[in-house]
Structure formats: C-alpha cells, structure tokens
Amino acid sequence: MKKEQILQNLRNPGIVAIIRADDSSQLIDATQALLDGGIRAIELTMTTPNAIGVIEKAAAKFGDQVLLGLGSVLDETTARLGILAGAKFIVTPVFRPAVITACQRYGIPIASGAYTPTEALTAHEAGADFVKIFPADGLGAGYIKAIKGPLPQLEIIPTGGVNLKTVKEFLDAGCAALAVGSNLVSKEILASRDWAKLRETAAAYVAAVKAAKGL
Template structure:
C-alpha cells in the first residue's frame, strides 16, 4: 500500500488545481495537461457532475505517479468518506467543518478547511487540519495572508479564489505555502474545443509565478 502524501508533497509544486464542473470524460486529459505544465496536485470539487466517480478515475489513472488527487468543496462527513473511498489523497473545504477534519485524521489524509480569521485558523489547527485555505482570497488579497502569518507563523496557508499568474507571486511572498487556482488555470472553452495545450501553458505560467515568489523569499 502506498503511503498517503505528506503536506510537503502536496504543496511541492506550489499549485492546487481546482477542477469544477468539468465533464467526466475530460478529467484525465485535463489532468495530464496540468501534469505536463508542472501542476501535480489536483482537486475535483464534490459539486461537479459525477465527482466521486471522477476522483476514482483520476486516482486510478495517476496511481504510482507524482500526481496527487483530492476532493474539494467537502462540507460534510458523508461526502468526505465517499471521497476517501474513491481514492482522495487530500480533502479541501470552503469553510471550517470539524467533522470533515476528524474523518480525514482518522484515515491519515490531509485536510484543508476554509478560513478567513485568526480564530478560525486556530480552531482548524486545533481540530487537526493539515493546512488552511484562505477563501475567497480575492476578498482580502495577499496582505491578509501576511497578517495571518504574523502571529501564526506555523500556519500553512493555501489561498484560493481569484488567484492566478498575476498575483500568485504576491501570495507566496506573503507567506502562502501554495495557491489554489481554478478559473485562471482550467480554461473550460479550451477543454471543450479539445485544446489541452492551453491548460498546459496556463499551468506553466502559474508554476513559474509561484517559483518567482519562492525565490524572492
């Protein structure tokens, strides 16, 4: 049995790709395009059509590779369990749900609950979260990440929502461990047209921005 990835492995590439609302038959090609562009952590949101089956297919396809597949938009224990049975290696939530964190801890899987305030961040860590997702990041910007890291330097933060190549470097410089990206990375029109090279190019651009931020720290 392959051990579940550590937080360091999940955030190594610096980007969590958020797949939301994609047609199930496009998931693997999209995942391969992301991988080619250097993004190796992929989240399929639970509110997507056929999400659990999609996670299962992606996890099976990428088993034994550097690509890690997880579930997003998980807000209850039932969905967390279904995602874990499908092969999720991490679980992301838009808000703080201790039952989801507890479920992940029970099976040794990383959890990234959504938070916005220091109180929520501390509650998440006390509940056993691996990292926290500042969401929606576009409402507060990179400065908020830096403000949270001030008193909570041990916090691993993954800002998500409105993050792209134009601001990813700022988030990393502010102290983020990685960034989550959906719309700036997953071009649905390109996918519908079968032009997966666009996804690879977007991934390369975003990974480069993250690397710039890490190099300047």
C-alpha cells in the same frame, strides 16, 4: 503514499489546480494536461457530476503520478467516499470539524476552509493540516500576511484571486501553497478541450512559483 510525503508534495512546487467542470468526461484529459505542464496536485470539486466516480477513474489511471484531491466536501460521508475512491487530500469550503476528524482517521491531509483569523485558528487547532482562506480574491495577499503575523504556525492556502501576477505576492506573504481555479482551468478551456493551452498555462504557473521562490 504516506501522509508526510503527500504534505511535502502539496507544498512543493506549491500549486493546487482546481477543476470545476460541468462534464465529467473532461476531467481525465484535463488532469493529463496539467500533469504535462508540471502540476501534480489537482482538486476536483464535488460540484462536478459523478465526482467520486471520476476520482476513482483518475486514481486508477494516474496512480501516484498525480495527487488527486476532493474539494467542496461538507460532510464526513463524502470525505470517506472520496478517500476510498483514491483521493489523497480533502478540501472543505468552510470549517467542518467532522470532516477533519474523518481525514485524521484515514491519515489523509485536509485543507479546511476559513475566512477570519478566528476560523483559521479554530480549524488549525481542530487538526487541519492546511487552512484554506476562501474567498481570498477580495482580501489579497496583505490579508494573509496580516494573519501570519500573530499566527505563524498556520499553513495557509489561498483560494480565489491567485493569478500569474499575484503568485509572488501570495508566496511572499507566507502561503504554504496556492490553489488556482478558473484562472488556470477556465470554463473556456474545458469547453473547447484546448489541452495544449491548459498545458502551457500550467507550465507558466509552475515557472512563476519557482521564480518567486528563487528556484
């Protein structure tokens, strides 16, 4: 899949599910449940045991049905290993220029972490495709709107604070997509392996995004 197609699939429908799991065996079933609920962009964080191996296994199983991303990436080597394992996008929690360079080399989209407007613009100018505002839960949609005022060129993906009640607020503020973690893929759902509940929750987020976009 070419980079531009990956970017379009991240923007539309515009939801990235973040999975932070203690048990890597949960990931394949969780991915299937999210896919069944209508979410195809899934970020697996490096805090998950054997994250690279899980990416490789999931990529082999799902192919282009799912956009698998590797998150919490802090160095070029990890980014490279993730991409070679099948990751279609990379996410960093903070600005890491070497990771951006690696993603450019492989033609893979990157969402670079940032918190301040200066960090956000620096990441954009370094070549980041998206700016991940993190943590966004203490900032809210108003902060995104304020940044987009003087910096409309930034494609922002907030992480933290996104739930079914705030979906419309963040999209109205000009976000390119929304990253949803524990409000979607909770530890309770993973521990109980309640994949039906996860599928229902995923579908609810997809519906909320479509409603907010008037689709």
